[in-house]
Amino acid sequence: GNSVTQMEGPVTLSEEAFLTINCTYTATGYPSLFWYVQYPGEGLQLLLKATKADDKGSNKGFEATYRKETTSFHLEKGSVQVSDSAVYFCALPDNFNKFYFGSGTKLNVKP
Amino acid sequence: DAGITQSPRYKITETGRQVTLMCHQTWSHSYMFWYRQDLGHGLRLIYYSAAADITDKGEVPDGYVVSRSKTENFPLTLESATRSQTSVYFCASCWTGNTEAFFGQGTRLTVV
Numbered sequence: 467g468n469s470v471t472q473m474e475g476p477v478t479l480s481e482e483a484f485l486t487i488n489c490t491y492t493a494t495g496y497p498s499l500f501w502y503v504q505y506p507g508e509g510l511q512l513l514l515k516a517t518k519a520d521d522k523g524s525n526k527g528f529e530a531t532y533r534k535e536t537t538s539f540h541l542e543k544g545s546v547q548v549s550d551s552a553v554y555f556c557a558l559p560d561n562f563n564k565f566y567f568g569s570g571t572k573l574n575v576k577p
Numbered sequence: 578d579a580g581i582t583q584s585p586r587y588k589i590t591e592t593g594r595q596v597t598l599m600c601h602q603t604w605s606h607s608y609m610f611w612y613r614q615d616l617g618h619g620l621r622l623i624y625y626s627a628a629a630d631i632t633d634k635g636e637v638p639d640g641y642v643v644s645r646s647k648t649e650n651f652p653l654t655l656e657s658a659t660r661s662q663t664s665v666y667f668c669a670s671c672w673t674g675n676t677e678a679f680f681g682q683g684t685r686l687t688v689v
Contacts, residue, residue, distance in 0.1 A: 509680035559674025
C-alpha cells in the first residue's frame, strides 16, 4: 500500500539557516503529495502540495518538488524563521482517498 | 461558523467507560477521517468514511466504533476505554484524495 517515510527529528536550526526535511514515498500510481504543518496545540494545516511528477509546490517560502525517479518530496526553505518552529508531516492518499502521514519532523528554530 | 469542529477539546475518562468524540464539518465534504496522534507514531488512521452510511477501517480500528448517519457528522466511540487509547484524536475531512484535507483542533483524551 501507499506509505511515506520522513527523516527523524527533531531538527534544530538557527534563524536564517537553510532547511531540508526529507520525505520518500511508496505509491501505486501517481497520487498527489502533500506537506502539512502543525503548530503547537493546533490541528494540521496544509502547507503545500504537488499533483503530478516534476510539479513544485510552494507556500510561505517553503518548496517541495514531486520527484518520480527518486520517489521523493523533500521540503526546503532557504531561510527559516523562529515562527517556522512546528511539526511537519509528509502525506499522500491511496486509491481509496485515505490519507497516510509520515511520523512527523519537529523543527526548532533558535533566534 | 464554517469549518470542522471537534468536541470536547479535552476529556478525562476512566478505564472501561464508553466515550464518544464528536466531529462536525460544514462543507459537505464526502470524506471524513479519524486519526490518533502519539509520540513516535505520527498520525495513524483509525476509521474513515467515503459518504454517509459508508465507513471502513484504517490502520488501528480495534476498540473503536464509528457511524455516519449524516454527511456533516462523524462521531468516534470508544466502547470500553483502555489506557492505551490515551492520545490526541484528530478528525479531518476532504472532497477527494487530490484535495486538501481540513483538520479539527483535536481532542486530548486521557484514560485513567
